Amino acid sequence: MLPADPDRAIRYRDAVARIRGAGAEAAATELAGIAREVRRSIVRMIDRAQLGHIGGDLSVTDILVTCFWGALTLDPQRPTWEQRDRFILSKGHCAAALYSTLAHSGFFHTAELDTFMAPLSALNGHPNKIKVPGVETNTGALGHGFPVATGCAIAARLAGQTWRTVVVLGDGEMQEGSNWEAAMTAAHYGLSSLTAIVDRNRLQQGARTEQTKSLEPLGDKWRSFGWEVREVDGHDHLAVLEALAPSTNGQPVAVIANTVKGKGVSFMEDRVEWHHKVPTREQVALALGELGA
């Protein structure tokens, strides 16, 4: 298990307090700055590894940043603290975005990001909880994180504890039947402490979701399964934050976060080929320029 970065963990704690105590404008500004840093690390990691899923990493970044800095109760220096909120990235192929988020929160040192997918690195192409603090379950095969998150939420309720569980799903991933098994279970048990966020970037590996196996009407599907549904702009930190508010009707909450694959890098945005294409040196320089490096 990688050790925490205590200095950064303290800075994270201070930033969280600032963001949650601040007015909307100040919070939005600070979250946007963090997201820029997280994105820059992602681009550098993929450049160094010459591997990765850059499009989905960039579409999910604002969701991750809003969860970690705006909504969840976590302690990077105590990653297995019993009362922590559980965060599960079910779309595990976007490990670079998760690792960048975890490192910028102080769960481990940012220098470790340079080892992404290198031989014997803790930072495998898909997250491993045994090696990486802050990872709750090993994902990578799609359709796995949601049932595990459902089990976490059942456990919290059994113990009468108030911590919450958030799982982030890819939209293409919603084609996996196991997710709908979990959706039924969570609604049946009335797991109001469970939030499922769909990173709705409308693209999957080979084509648009609607051309591959259509998901729409996605909100209606969730509603018909018994979930409270909130649709937001997944790059608007304050809107995502608002959508992460507690359930209002005792049911689990589905947040459909409308996003853009490749968000933040103009030539990658909404283009199917950037699912796992690796940018050239020139493209990396352009990307970092656009991301304010």
Added chain:
Amino acid sequence: MTVVDEVVTYDCRQAFAEELRALARADDRIVAVCNDSVGSSNLVGFREEFPERLINVGIAEQDLVGVAAGLANAGRIPFVCAAAPFLTGRALEQIKADVAYSEAHVVLCGQSPGMAYGELGPTHHSIEDLSWIRAVANLDVIVPADPAQTRAAVRWAASSGRPAYLRTPRFKVPAVTPADAPFAPGRAVRLTDGDDVTVIAIGSLTSRALEAAARLRAEGIGVRVLNMPFVDPIDTGAVLAAARETRGIVTAEEATTSGGLGAAVAATVVTGHPTAMRILGIPRVFAPTGSAAFLLDHFGLSADGIVDAVRDLLAGNG
């Protein structure tokens, strides 16, 4: 052995359910997770006593195993109780990724394994499970032979802190293990002494191996019967001692021969002390219609079949 008809036999699900309830009384971390299998897993009593701690996800095996991993993440000790063919076949990737690879302390209880569902046919036979499960790293594989071993297995799996696959026989079996029998990973139980041939048997085949050994002994052939409650990790020492000290090894299991006990013993023998073997199980065929008892006999998984295999081995055929 005319006394066979008078031997008391047991459905090990009873011992499983009683032991699980007893553990649950002492440790509130224990929960049961099932897929509409309350009756078939004998969990009615558990549900009456601990209604909150029986989590039924409905007929949804992927969700079943994932939910159990989530419960383990938060400190519970889930016993996943489901028919073995569906638990292992439908949820194999969850078993691999969410349980074994994620090091979640989940006890996967494969109910009604092997040919238990007899007439219901190959969709319901769980004979591939040992091959599938043995291919997954970081997963102990336990096949109890009788009620006492079932109880020991439940207790062990609850306290091991490790993922396990527990394959409890439904086919009725007599008590075969002595009260002082060891129960630990990598520990075989020697049931009879003998220096001519070793028979290694698990689960429902253990009592049949003992019957075969008794018949062969009457003919002057000494059979060492070893029972292996842990197929993984296997008792390498006992296997290699058998290979050295007897003229060959016969394995017997209610599973396909492609990757279960026989394959585990063969790999140990081939790399450690090559010797003649016969591997009794089900070949790579789908079984015809018939009861569990009929099918076991049909595939030679009987005292007669074991006796024939021992004779064949001693005759040096093939």
